[in-house]
Amino acid sequence: MNMAPSTNSTGVDDDQWKWDMVVQSVYGSSIVSIIASSLVLVAYGFMYWLRPAQANRISLRLSVIIAFSDIFYALFLLISNIPSVTEGPTCTSSVYLQFAFELLSLFATAAIALNLLMVFVFRMEAKKRLERWYYGVGGVLAFGLPLIALVAGRLGWDEVNEECWIRSANDSKASTMAWKWGILYFWVAGISLFCTVVTILVYFFLKRTGVPLPTTESTPSNPNNTVLFRRTQRIIQRAVSRIVVYCLVPIVSQFWNIVLDGLLEAGKDPWWVYVLANVFSGLQGTFNALVFFTIDPAVSNIREELRRRIIKKYYLTSTVPQTLFERFRYALIQKTLLRKRDLKQPSVINKSSASVLQSETKTRPSQFRSEDVDLVQHAKPGLVESGVAREGEADVIAFL
Incomplete structure (x- = not known):
């Protein structure tokens, strides 16, 4: 968030270094996320070149949408926090697009969880038609929800808190907080809760049935099938674990923003909360990239294959x-x-x-x-x- 430094009665900046740290914190975290999310896109391109069959799956493409959204979210977050950006179209448009790409990342995360639910609980095959619904509904909601606030004149430069964010209402603080929850925080909490519920449902379903997929035998009849069955279980465990961590990312990245908004409504503006809010919100793309590189089953599979190829070519x-x-x-x-x-x-x-x-x-x-x-x-x-x-x-x- 962009916060102008407070001044004392003589006009001299009070604790200027603190507010410089506030500005620098969002620059550093946003740039790191842009780099990390870009690496996700590069890695996906490499995976598609190396193993098209493994790269051609819904949840991996949704992970690419998350990375794409995180790049632009971090970019517009950075723009909205430039000190020279105040009242004007740059401030308003950057806030709108910041909300839109943040929501697009959230809805892509929800789509990954929903896809897992459809495959394991409802036993539906991953179809292109279903995937188009993920993209279509998520895109409309992501760009439509902040558009309502934009048309209502609630996005742009906030004179009260001196930042590019949601404008404070003249009538009541409750109205301003309602807009913040209506177009962002409600969806952060709701999607995180949805992902958690999906994880619990899938876990208990797999534990009860013991059958990972409709096409996988629960009692393999030969050694090759036994190996496949065990590896399948590991892949599914990674897929479920990925949803658990993905649902934590929006909560972790937006938690301090929620705390900060509550403090601002109470008339307080501690500088260290600004730093935490900027750092964690700016690092959202980095958190998602870490999930992609460390937990995603397809990425782990490709990484193992590369390791084996290197050993074969240069060691053996x-x-x-x-x-x-x-x-x-x-x-x-x-x-x-x-x-x-x-x-x-x-x-x-x-x-x-x-x-x-x-x-x-x-x-x-x-x-x-x-x-x-x-x-x-x-x-x-x-x-x-x-x-x-x-x-x-x-x-x-x-x-x-």
């Missing part, structure tokens, strides 16, 4: 590292990417890699360390993963 090679760079890369992969399960499970390499490594250990056994020999011993061509589980994983993710 037919030649021994010779140059300093190759040795450094070899050691770095071993310390950061190699897992114990890679040394025990045959699924990390294919038949050709297994044959190459076996021949290398016969010709130059002294060049390989003991853990490499263990990996080769487990890399029997007949035991290499068939790919059924990985392909099935993509099918499962497509439902989400």
